[in-house]
């Protein structure tokens with residue numbers, strides 16, 4: 001077994017485990033509590049922890065208000081994450097009361113912040129009480145604290161651990177792309193064969209939208225597949241350099257925001273204006289590639305989540321170099337996964353200042369938003385990531401070097 005393969009298996013096992021360790025659980029009670037009743041105390045004092053407020057209801061329940069970081073209109077991605085520290089074992093009712101929008105994320109639970117499971121279907125009631133949309137979660141708690149969140153928590157600390165693991169490979173060069181408005185690091189990984197002179201570049205980005213965790217769950221094994229030791233990945237790395245910016249909105253991620261950065265901006269509507277420091281870093285990265293006489297951007301992919309799996313691409317009649325790449329890639333993926341309906345929309349939001357539109361319009365390359373469903377099966381996401389990465393590499397290797405736009 002080559003070290004490359006061994007390394008690949010190592011990081012994949014980490015991915016299969018859900019995600020890297022998120023937070024440490026101290027044996028003592030946590031604080032400061034946001035609210036408590038006779039049975040349990042609630043806090044949000046950890047990365048991605050966020051609720052608006054909470055209060056004890058009678059003596060057995062908790063009512064939690066869920067509200068966005070900025071006033072509506074805002075995308076209805078009602079994130080929540082909190083920790084319950086039981087005072088004694090027993091049944092606990094928690095009502096999520098949505099102040100804006102309604103329920104989106106089915107609750108997940110974890111005792112260690114690392115391994116997460118969906119709360120069972122029969123333990124969640126979605127409805128409306130006195131005109132307020134709510135989700136009631138009924139939990140049978142032991143004596144240990146548990147995390148409850150809209151999705152698995154993948155915070156900036158998890159990205160740091162993931163990058164540290166990947167950086168053990170000589171194929172990976174990790175660096176600081178820059179910093180967010182609040183001073184958090186925005187890392188970038190470069191993947192290429194050692195001493196490579198590959199000048200064709202692909203750029204992958206993630207987490208513009210903080211709660212879109214399934215976008216991260218697909219991006220991580222996608223990137224790991226590019227690091228595999230098999231001949232396909234070796235040939236790919238010999239010709240292409242991949243630049244990965246896995247978490248463009250670290251402030252939003254660690255604050256548990258629904259959508260924005262701390263500048264009250266949806267970063268994926270800021271491509272063109274570049275009014276935010278995070279998107280300006282991407283503008284600098286991409287324009288730097290374009291300005292280098294011997295470098296060539298070939299593909300741009302932005303990872304997100306929505307209610308179902310879908311690939312948002314530019315239309316096939318938009319000229320790109322390489323030509324018709326997205327159609328060829330997704331056709332190949334469909335052939336590889338005949339039982340999976342590859343769902344493509346080439347006409348979604350073509351006028352927005354989003355990354356897909358901007359990067360195509362400015363650089364003439366194929367661009368795609370890779371959206372994974374909020375509740376898509378987690379094991380399937382890993383399979384999809386690997387097949388999507390392999391078919392991307394095959395399709396890129398089938399292109400002519402230095403092909404011009406049609």
Ligand SMILES: [Zn+2]
Nearest residue numbers: 209212304305
């Ligand atoms: Zn998104």
